[in-house]
Amino acid sequence: MASSTIENYVKQLYLEGQRTSNQKIPMGRLAKIMKVTPGTATSMVKALADSELVIYEPREGARLTRGGKQLALHVLRRHRLVELFLVKTLALDWSEVHEEAENLEHVISDKVLEKIDKLLDYPCVDPHGDPIPTSKGNITTKQYENLSDCRLHQKVKISRIVDQDPTFLQFLEREGLTPNVKLTLQSRDDYADATTLITHATSNTITLGLSTAKKILVEPL
Amino acid sequence: MASSTIENYVKQLYLEGQRTSNQKIPMGRLAKIMKVTPGTATSMVKALADSELVIYEPREGARLTRGGKQLALHVLRRHRLVELFLVKTLALDWSEVHEEAENLEHVISDKVLEKIDKLLDYPCVDPHGDPIPTSKGNITTKQYENLSDCRLHQKVKISRIVDQDPTFLQFLEREGLTPNVKLTLQSRDDYADATTLITHATSNTITLGLSTAKKILVEPL
DNA sequence: ATAATTATTTTGACTAATCAAAGTTATATG
DNA sequence: CATATAACTTTGATTAGTCAAAATAATTAT
Numbered sequence: 001m002a003s004s005t006i007e008n009y010v011k012q013l014y015l016e017g018q019r020t021s022n023q024k025i026p027m028g029r030l031a032k033i034m035k036v037t038p039g040t041a042t043s044m045v046k047a048l049a050d051s052e053l054v055i056y057e058p059r060e061g062a063r064l065t066r067g068g069k070q071l072a073l074h075v076l077r078r079h080r081l082v083e084l085f086l087v088k089t090l091a092l093d094w095s096e097v098h099e100e101a102e103n104l105e106h107v108i109s110d111k112v113l114e115k116i117d118k119l120l121d122y123p124c125v126d127p128h129g130d131p132i133p134t135s136k137g138n139i140t141t142k143q144y145e146n147l148s149d150c151r152l153h154q155k156v157k158i159s160r161i162v163d164q165d166p167t168f169l170q171f172l173e174r175e176g177l178t179p180n181v182k183l184t185l186q187s188r189d190d191y192a193d194a195t196t197l198i199t200h201a202t203s204n205t206i207t208l209g210l211s212t213a214k215k216i217l218v219e220p221l
Numbered sequence: 222m223a224s225s226t227i228e229n230y231v232k233q234l235y236l237e238g239q240r241t242s243n244q245k246i247p248m249g250r251l252a253k254i255m256k257v258t259p260g261t262a263t264s265m266v267k268a269l270a271d272s273e274l275v276i277y278e279p280r281e282g283a284r285l286t287r288g289g290k291q292l293a294l295h296v297l298r299r300h301r302l303v304e305l306f307l308v309k310t311l312a313l314d315w316s317e318v319h320e321e322a323e324n325l326e327h328v329i330s331d332k333v334l335e336k337i338d339k340l341l342d343y344p345c346v347d348p349h350g351d352p353i354p355t356s357k358g359n360i361t362t363k364q365y366e367n368l369s370d371c372r373l374h375q376k377v378k379i380s381r382i383v384d385q386d387p388t389f390l391q392f393l394e395r396e397g398l399t400p401n402v403k404l405t406l407q408s409r410d411d412y413a414d415a416t417t418l419i420t421h422a423t424s425n426t427i428t429l430g431l432s433t434a435k436k437i438l439v440e441p442l
Numbered sequence: 443a444t445a446a447t448t449a450t451t452t453t454g455a456c457t458a459a460t461c462a463a464a465g466t467t468a469t470a471t472g
Numbered sequence: 473c474a475t476a477t478a479a480c481t482t483t484g485a486t487t488a489g490t491c492a493a494a495a496t497a498a499t500t501a502t
Contacts, residue, residue, distance in 0.1 A: 026449080027450060027451085040490055043451090044488095260482075
């Protein structure tokens with residue numbers, strides 16, 4: 001059985017792979033993500049390669065094998081189902097469940113996980129809109145547009161937030177920018193690095209920097 | 222923060238202390254309980270003594286300090302609340318929740334624990350009738366009688382089962398001998414090492430060996 | 443093309459938790 | 473009482489995961 005440490009490395013390799021279209025992930029970057037020294041990342045990745053969870057090319061980086069991806073998706077399934085469970089069943093706040101799930105994801109048995117899945121009626125996204133892999137390890141990642149790229153004056157719905165920082169999530173909650181909220185982009189100014197939007201339900205006008213807008217993924221209505 | 226390993230040693234020292242009226246616990250016994258070699262138990266207990274969780278007397282044994290007891294009760298609170306939660310909210314079977322809780326008890330945060338406590342409406346016993354310590358670390362241990370010692374023909378209620386073995390618990394469930402079930406002791410034969418009882422609701426007559434009867438704690442009605 | 447910088451790997455050391463086996467102490471038995 | 477046995481402790485080794493710092497390789501700048 002994979003240790004929590006291994007599960008975490010594999011999970012982060014998967015997520016970083018998603019961000020970089022499956023490029024080999026260099027050890028420096030992995031070290032930063034895992035908050036360890038580069039030497040530690042190198043030696044852990046060698047161990048992962050021995051277990052055939054990654055392919056490792058010295059001085060180039062590591063990439064998950066099929067088996068590694070499978071493990072990553074199982075961890076991600078636990079993480080995201082637990083997040084949703086904490087929000088729906090235990091009424092924890094949206095902004096705090098990520099940290100909690102970081103610990104729980106390594107100790108939830110398959111039996112408990114399937115009970116949670118059933119209780120939540122087989123959901124397919126977590127509270128941040130991240131897709132929940134199936135128990136077979138399938139994941140359907142919709143390609144959303146981000147709020148800084150989408151067309152002006154188009155009605156859209158928030159589908160996913162790609163940042164787990166609690167204070168950022170609390171900010172979004174205060175501004176009413178949570179998944180399923182409908183809104184329209186009013187203006188964008190690349191020089192000012194800002195975009196203005198209006199929410200439908202509350203008619204709130206909000207101005208965001210483009211780097212923040214990029215973290216909010218939407219789909220057209 | 223105490224590691225899972227430390228939490229487990231401290232928890233077992235507490236439970237064994239309960240069974241032996243606070244005698245010093247010898248290393249051989251601790252080793253058996255923890256499924257490690259005696260040398261491992263000795264060295265771990267020395268580490269616990271350095272952290273002031275136990276008092277250790279070489280060649281005599283170890284006993285929890287006040288701080289150690291406090292930690293043990295916090296672990297036990299997590300364990301027992303989680304057990305009840307798994308039964309009530311996730312519909313796991315009575316017989317299997319002990320093993321699940323063994324893993325979860327080390328990673329449940331205070332925040333999640335208090336949510337569970339609230340959801341279950343501040344219960345005071347777990348599914349086996351074991352008392353749940355308060356968040357301050359108080360525990361009220363009622364002194365129940367066991368089924369092999371109690372008076373013949375007296376109406377009693379099952380209050381607690383002092384064995385967590387899943388197959389034993391499944392047996393009790395099949396026989397309808399679960400907490401809160403009411404019954405009467407019909408006969409006892411010390412030579413045959415057996416006792417016969419009848420359940421009130423179902424009028425089932427069941428014969429148990431005395432060692433099994435000793436694991437079933439009851440209170441008079 | 444050489445030097446300087448940056449990224450990566452290697453080496454040696456450390457901690458927590460464990461075991462096997464040798465050594466020590468206490469207890470029980472002849 | 474002497475010794476055999478059982479309980480316990482010590483010692484030396486191992487594994488997983490980590491860091492600091494030295495060594496190496498690759499990249500960038502001069």
